[in-house]
Amino acid sequence: MTHEQGIPLAKLIDEARGLLGGDADAMVDIRSLVTQLAGLDRARQLMEPERLLPSAMADRLRSAFERRAAGEPVAYITGFKPFWRHEFQVTPATLIPRPETEHLLEWALEKIPLEQAMTVADLGTGSGVPAISLAFERPQAQVFGCDLSFEALQVARQNERRLLPDSALPIKWLQGSWCSMFKQESLDVIVSNPPYIRPDDPHLNVGDLRFEPQTALVAQDEGMADYRQIIAQATTRLKPGGWILFEHGYDQAKAVAECLAQHGFESISHRTDLAGQERNTAAQRR
Numbered sequence: 367m368t369h370e371q372g373i374p375l376a377k378l379i380d381e382a383r384g385l386l387g388g389d390a391d392a393m394v395d396i397r398s399l400v401t402q403l404a405g406l407d408r409a410r411q412l413m414e415p416e417r418l419l420p421s422a423m424a425d426r427l428r429s430a431f432e433r434r435a436a437g438e439p440v441a442y443i444t445g446f447k448p449f450w451r452h453e454f455q456v457t458p459a460t461l462i463p464r465p466e467t468e469h470l471l472e473w474a475l476e477k478i479p480l481e482q483a484m485t486v487a488d489l490g491t492g493s494g495v496p497a498i499s500l501a502f503e504r505p506q507a508q509v510f511g512c513d514l515s516f517e518a519l520q521v522a523r524q525n526e527r528r529l530l531p532d533s534a535l536p537i538k539w540l541q542g543s544w545c546s547m548f549k550q551e552s553l554d555v556i557v558s559n560p561p562y563i564r565p566d567d568p569h570l571n572v573g574d575l576r577f578e579p580q581t582a583l584v585a586q587d588e589g590m591a592d593y594r595q596i597i598a599q600a601t602t603r604l605k606p607g608g609w610i611l612f613e614h615g616y617d618q619a620k621a622v623a624e625c626l627a628q629h630g631f632e633s634i635s636h637r638t639d640l641a642g643q644e645r646n647t648a649a650q651r652r
Contacts, residue, residue, distance in 0.1 A: 372418030378427055385435040395440050399430045402444040439574040450499045452529050459517035460493040461582050466645045467559055470613045471499050474557045477609045478504045484554040489544050494522025496557055498529055501537050512540045545599035553603050559613040560592035561585040593622055601629050604651040611648040619644035
């Protein structure tokens with residue numbers, strides 16, 4: 367077989383196993399990289415192992431496997447991450463969407479009736495994942511996507527242009543700190559996944575977290591600093607009866623609930639992730 371004819375997919379996957387290992391997690395990453403970079407879904411990979419890939423594509427895959435072996439997240443290598451109903455562009459300026467945020471989105475949708483016009487803020491929107499998903503599911507709502515990072519908001523705008531080009535109510539993107547851009551009692555729902563990792567958490571030095579923006583991950587005051595600021599601001603920015611919904615760390619539900627109660631919020635409740643950990647908290651303004 368000559369180099370010009372191409373390289374068998376099976377050979378490339380064997381090379382990837384040599385770099386990443388052959389365990390289940392490694393194979394998920396390998397299959398995902400082949401799917402997204404070569405356009406071959408898992409079924410075709412399994413059915414066509416001898417499929418010849420052009421040398422340029424083989425080189426691209428080899429580079430991707432090496433980057434993953436060095437620890438770089440798959441989403442940053444491919445530039446995209448699936449979430450809810452869409453695939454979102456992500457960059458090292460934004461966090462990588464996680465399943466816990468889908469649970470937060472699902473809960474927020476329950477608070478926004480389909481036919482009711484409401485004003486919703488996604489605080490710390492990053493690549494715009496929650497804001498765009500909310501706007502897609504609730505087109506009658508005015509959604510604001512807010513972030514302190516100009517670079518993140520650029521990614522969010524690109525995602526909106528690609529996924530919601532004809533929205534009747536375009537998302538309004540705001541650069542600033544949490545609720546500071548909003549008038550008194552102007553919001554019906556606040557959704558937020560703020561930084562919540564403690565600065566000394568050892569997980570920051572392993573896995574994907576090493577590559578994600580630290581400003582979007584780390585918070586002072588045992589990871590609670592941004593929750594305290596958002597909750598204090600939300601007491602005046604939310605309309606009476608409005609809802610605030612958070613994603614937080616697996617061991618922070620009690621601290622978040624106590625902060626909400628101290629600021630007069632009611633109907634405080636939690637929801638668990640697939641591992642049974644309390645990862646989302648919601649509360650209502652009096």
